[in-house]
Amino acid sequence: MNMVEIERALRELRLSGMAQTLPTRLMQAQAAQEPFLQTFAAMLQDELDRRRTRLMERRYKRSGLDEKVGLADFDWRFNPKLPRAACFELHTLKFISEGANALIVGKPGTGKSHIAKALAYQATLAGHDVRYLEADAEFARYALGNASERADLLKDWVEPDLLVLDDLFLARRISEHAAEVLQAIVHQRYKMRRSVVVTSNRVVQDWGRYLGDATMATTILDRLMHRCTMLEFEGKSYRLKEAAARIAINPESS
Numbered sequence: 644m645n646m647v648e649i650e651r652a653l654r655e656l657r658l659s660g661m662a663q664t665l666p667t668r669l670m671q672a673q674a675a676q677e678p679f680l681q682t683f684a685a686m687l688q689d690e691l692d693r694r695r696t697r698l699m700e701r702r703y704k705r706s707g708l709d710e711k712v713g714l715a716d717f718d719w720r721f722n723p724k725l726p727r728a729a730c731f732e733l734h735t736l737k738f739i740s741e742g743a744n745a746l747i748v749g750k751p752g753t754g755k756s757h758i759a760k761a762l763a764y765q766a767t768l769a770g771h772d773v774r775y776l777e778a779d780a781e782f783a784r785y786a787l788g789n790a791s792e793r794a795d796l797l798k799d800w801v802e803p804d805l806l807v808l809d810d811l812f813l814a815r816r817i818s819e820h821a822a823e824v825l826q827a828i829v830h831q832r833y834k835m836r837r838s839v840v841v842t843s844n845r846v847v848q849d850w851g852r853y854l855g856d857a858t859m860a861t862t863i864l865d866r867l868m869h870r871c872t873m874l875e876f877e878g879k880s881y882r883l884k885e886a887a888a889r890i891a892i893n894p895e896s897s
């Protein structure tokens with residue numbers, strides 16, 4: 644086989660990682676008079692690396708996350724009362740294998756979404772199937788769908804290892820269909836011991852009001868809180884701090 648044929652064979656065998664690095668590895672082998680096994684091992688590694696990267700990219704895409712955030716870029720000094728130890732404990736992802744949940748409730752701008760996204764992203768890196776939803780918007784989309792679209796969405800929200808419902812009850816009142824799907828998600832995931840992370844600006848005492856149904860709120864909360872870490876985010880808004888910093892840098896823009 645000549646080079647063209649080798650490259651074609653590699654692609655046919657779906658060894659695109661090897662195909663991509665072949666010219667470089669060939670040059671390297673010739674330049675260093677490398678033993679065959681060393682070159683071959685390097686090429687196998689290229690293929691493995693490429694597959695792992697693509698798998699992780701695919702998992703990230705499927706998660707619905709819009710950014711790759713971590714705990715490393717979180718400033719714990721800004722709001723010293725945040726439950727830092729509990730956040731790091733969740734970040735170990737043990738809660739996912741235990742089928743436990745987390746409920747992050749507190750003031751706007753204190754980092755609830757940041758922490759929830761960091762957990763979700765970490766879970767994709769660890770190989771879990773994750774869905775991150777901006778809860779109100781996705782539930783509104785659900786309410787507008789036809790029966791088969793609804794069934795597909797519900798399935799997509801029940802099956803993953805971890806589901807993040809970000810900013811639940813942002814709109815205060817959610818539609819009847821949205822309330823029903825929330826109940827269905829929580830019930831089904833509870834039965835299968837699959838983890839849910841919820842963030843909300845609303846205290847759980849008021850959920851009945853936002854759901855328009857106190858009994859439903861109780862059954863949802865019962866299941867969510869059965870195996871659950873409760874985190875309260877008390878403090879000032881990091882968004883306001885960032886806005887203030889922008890105004891300070893650029894006074895005429897305000």
Ligand SMILES: Nc1ncnc2c1ncn2[C@@H]1O[C@H](COP(=O)(O)OP(=O)(O)O)[C@@H](O)[C@H]1O
Nearest residue numbers: 716717718721751752753754755756757881882
């Ligand atoms: N302690 C913090 N350190 C660094 N960035 C933070 C911190 N708290 C919040 N942020 C950032 O401020 C913005 C608002 O935070 P967010 O997590 O959306 O708040 P919440 O969901 O509680 O309303 C985000 O860009 C987030 O990354």
Ligand SMILES: [Mg+2]
Nearest residue numbers: 755756810842
């Ligand atoms: Mg948020």
